[in-house]
Amino acid sequence: MRHSLPIAPQFYVTAPQPCPYLEGRIERKLFTALQGENATQLNDALSRQGFRRSQNVLYRPSCADCNACMSARIRVADFKPTRSQKRVIKRNADLTRRATAPWATEEQFDLFRLYLETRHADGGMADMDIFEFAAMVEETPIRSRVIEYTAEDPEGNEDILKAVCLTDVLEDGVSMVYSFFDPDREKLSPGTWLILDHIEIARNAGLPYVYLGYWVHGSPKMDYKAKFPALEVHRKGVWERLENPDKFRPAETHPLSTDPIAEQVAQLSLPDAMAQNDI
Numbered sequence: 001m002r003h004s005l006p007i008a009p010q011f012y013v014t015a016p017q018p019c020p021y022l023e024g025r026i027e028r029k030l031f032t033a034l035q036g037e038n039a040t041q042l043n044d045a046l047s048r049q050g051f052r053r054s055q056n057v058l059y060r061p062s063c064a065d066c067n068a069c070m071s072a073r074i075r076v077a078d079f080k081p082t083r084s085q086k087r088v089i090k091r092n093a094d095l096t097r098r099a100t101a102p103w104a105t106e107e108q109f110d111l112f113r114l115y116l117e118t119r120h121a122d123g124g125m126a127d128m129d130i131f132e133f134a135a136m137v138e139e140t141p142i143r144s145r146v147i148e149y150t151a152e153d154p155e156g157n158e159d160i161l162k163a164v165c166l167t168d169v170l171e172d173g174v175s176m177v178y179s180f181f182d183p184d185r186e187k188l189s190p191g192t193w194l195i196l197d198h199i200e201i202a203r204n205a206g207l208p209y210v211y212l213g214y215w216v217h218g219s220p221k222m223d224y225k226a227k228f229p230a231l232e233v234h235r236k237g238v239w240e241r242l243e244n245p246d247k248f249r250p251a252e253t254h255p256l257s258t259d260p261i262a263e264q265v266a267q268l269s270l271p272d273a274m275a276q277n278d279i
């Protein structure tokens with residue numbers, strides 16, 4: 001029998017660039033490719049360690065001078081909606097959910113463009129064309145779904161697409177990769193509604209968590225996540241309950257406050273299938 005070298009993912013770091021969440025900060029990311037027959041196991045393992053998926057890449061913040069970004073997830077079994085969230089549920093009762101395969105459509109892209117032009121005209125996705133949008137939706141090596149939300153057309157024609165979420169199905173939950181909605185519904189809190197509905201999706205599937213991406217203390221764009229009960233964040237290698245957001249205020253950092261990349265990678269727990277491979 002011939003033995004190969006251990007098959008393990010290779011990790012890299014992005015070049016420093018301006019942080020999209022905190023003014024005056026610089027961000028960089030630790031990332032690896034998501035591919036091959038063990039892609040699902042790798043995605044599950046690294047998602048539990050604070051990584052997120054973007055197409056066929058897994059990444060996690062690895063900033064030299066800041067530790068504000070923390071992966072966030074909701075514990076489904078412990079979640080109880082607040083009064084305001086119950087009102088959001090009622091306000092969006094006209095929406096109908098439809099889960100489909102990860103396939104991009106022109107209708108989705110039109111809503112995506114409208115969403116960006118209204119809310120994120122100067123963001124990193126502002127120049128995305130339909131081909132890049134299709135890649136974002138369709139290039140996934142794991143189990144993913146496009147969840148569409150439609151409302152009945154007052155004129156009785158076909159239902160109108162109002163919101164979309166690209167969702168990954170993990171071993172221990174669902175991960176909201178990217179979502180967008182009709183800006184005309186902004187007063188109805190559609191972003192909050194999408195999270196609330198994903199909690200129901202996870203509960204019905206018997207999955208314990210809803211992964212929300214990153215929560216950033218002090219970022220107006222991310223404050224809404226802290227309003228969800230039963231939220232926990234990944235910090236220093238463990239998941240902690242976010243009962244008092246101010247306790248997670250980023251501390252002053254210095255050159256020795258962040259582990260070197262090699263040490264960060266060495267601390268990761270990889271699937272057994274990627275630790276050794278015999279052929």
